[in-house]
Amino acid sequence: MSVLTPVRGSGRIYAVNPVAKLAASLLLSLFLLVTVDWVSALVALALESVLFVWAGLGPRAFFRRTAAIWIAAPLAGVTTVLYGLPSGTAYFEFGLIHVTEGSVQLALASALRILAIGLPAVVLFATIDPTDLADGLAQVVKLPSRFVLGALAALRLVGLFLDDWRQLELARRARGIGDTGRLRRFLNQAFALLVLSLRRGSKLATAMEARGFGGSTVRTWARPSRFGARDWMLVLIGLAIGAVALGASIATGSVNFVLG
Template identity: 65%
Template sequence: MTTLAPGRGDSTGTRSALAGLNPVAKLGASLVLALVLVLTIDWVSAGVALACELVLFLWAGLTLRVFLVRTALVWIAAPAAGLTTLLYGQAAGVVHWSFGLVLVTDGSIELAVATVLRVLAIGLPAVVLFITIDPTDLADGLGQVVKLPARFVLGGLAGLRMVGLFLDDWRALELARRARGIGDSGAIRRFFNQAFALLVLSIRRGSKLATAMEARGFGAPIQRTWARESTFGAREYGLMAIGLAIALLAVTVSVMTGHWNFVLA
């Protein structure tokens, strides 16, 4: 099986400051931030959280190139979401421009800014924390720290490590079709044909993997032992505390400035 990461504990290819932390702590810190920020749509709370996160990213051990490449989708999605909100968001205040269903007002502008900042504040730390997670370390943490069922954890780990084979299989299928003279025309038809072939190949490989794991005792109903101990110590609690502190600071500043906008209210 192939791995998703070139080095143990760090999928960036470099040793970052976050690589040695338990993946459960990384998931917990990003989840705390996300849960708090989705409760409100205002630019103050999202802006405060994003400012704190950008400062902390300097100590993540990631180069600027790695950071920009891995978070590229977030930087693209945030303005796209903001533009949609700007054009079709809730109308309030002075109308600046209107055309058909499009209505740009003071309210839609403020809501668009808040949407962009909130997407960045939620997405960037999640990506930064996730790219330093090794799948095996994550499985160890989920099984030993969170106490999830071993069969579920190991099955997920096996499936995750097989994802890296999809690209190789796709390339092999493409070369095979071209060698047979049927892969040089009809891009759309070729795509769907290859996708179906890849689906069949994946099902067959998954069935073989499931049989092999079952034969090796991975599905035994007894208490499972783990080859490596997954520890959760002071550093992990510190990361969780940092995530909680940023969330609380963002909420406090938003409430004190009168910008808190509870989405469920």
């Protein structure tokens, strides 16, 4: 199963409207992006950990989907420690490397912030079906149907691009031209995939126009998208976590506003 495939095994979070998931993730991110400190990120991460269990994702699915976040967070922290803005007590200096008290605190805040923002976003997006998302954006947010359906069709083609890449690689190797020169092979394959993608996109656009997807009349939808109490609850939870995290940062005096 591809990481792009939505997780349907968790009925609790999967049943929530995709628009509510987007709104909750956005509100939480806005609060965490206001300040750069480790207290707000740690508080948010602790509160989110409880919700991860409620979401119903199994440990294997959770860590497989969030593997990139767990790798990116420590890498960002190490980079910030070595090359961050020096301030406070200096612990180690060598050339462009300055490990100071300020850079260590900033590195800790950066790593925790990546986890606090990235993990809930991945968990929420992993349980979103593209068709349900399109229904929600068109019926709840009232976005233009032409844009929504075009984006849905493009998202559905992502899996085909991965298959096309593998097929191109196998075809080139069968012809004896894909065994040497990795960079040259990658560039040639990428250009071939671009040409194939443009042709497929043009055919898809023509087919959708022929079936009336680009018309100016009001569309009907096969599946209604409703925004109920459960969806509002998830939005409020995201808002509450962000507000509590920011409030804890202000109360402890560790707040460091980005625009301050």
